[in-house]
Amino acid sequence: MDTYIFYGITVILLAASFFKDRKKTGLALRKAWKAFENILPQLLVVLLLVGLLLAVLNPGAISKMIGKDSGWYGVLLASVIGSITLIPGFIAFPTAAMLLAGGAGYMQIGAFISTLMMVGIVTMPVEIKYFGKKVTIIRNILAFAFSFLVALVIGLTVKK
Numbered sequence: 766m767d768t769y770i771f772y773g774i775t776v777i778l779l780a781a782s783f784f785k786d787r788k789k790t791g792l793a794l795r796k797a798w799k800a801f802e803n804i805l806p807q808l809l810v811v812l813l814l815v816g817l818l819l820a821v822l823n824p825g826a827i828s829k830m831i832g833k834d835s836g837w838y839g840v841l842l843a844s845v846i847g848s849i850t851l852i853p854g855f856i857a858f859p860t861a862a863m864l865l866a867g868g869a870g871y872m873q874i875g876a877f878i879s880t881l882m883m884v885g886i887v888t889m890p891v892e893i894k895y896f897g898k899k900v901t902i903i904r905n906i907l908a909f910a911f912s913f914l915v916a917l918v919i920g921l922t923v924k925k
Contacts (some may be wrong), residue, residue: 804853811856815863825868831877833870840916843873847880848909851887876912877920883908 783790842846852860861874868879884905885892892901 769838769925772901773829807853808856811860815860827864828870831864831869831873833872835870835873836870839873840876844871844880844884844909844912844916847877847912848884848905849886850881851885852881854882857881872916872920876916879912879915880909881919883911 779790782793829835831843833839835842857878861869861878864877865871865874886905889901889905892904896904
């Protein structure tokens with residue numbers, strides 16, 4: 766139901782913007798479409814990969830690898846995967862929801878999302894160029910360690 770409310774609010778605000786200034790609203794919509802076109806290939810690849818993962822691995826296999834019963838091994842596995850994966854946040858959270866529905870554990874998903882957002886193995890060369898090797902390595906190690914703290918806090922607070 767919330768989705769329909771947000772869509773309704775968006776349509777109302779878009780109409781108000783359109784009546785106030787058609788030219789700016791048209792320009793904004795063209796820019797939004799261009800941004801969507803730029804993001805679409807990444808979105809489709811990630812959705813395809815997650816879809817294949819969920820199709821190939823049944824909930825039992827996902828639970829065994831990163832389910833709540835996988836414990837800290839699953840947290841470590843999810844953290845490593847999150848560290849080497851480059852997925853934007855707006856794709857990461859729906860992906861996490863799909864993995865949770867497929868049998869993943871909350872601690873493991875917490876570690877996955879936190880490393881996904883904070884650890885950048887793929888982006889290290891660019892980061893080293895701007896911040897230096899030492900700062901980049903320290904930042905990534907601290908972010909990786911922090912993901913375990915996130916997993917611990919989630920594990921202590923969510924009892925599902």
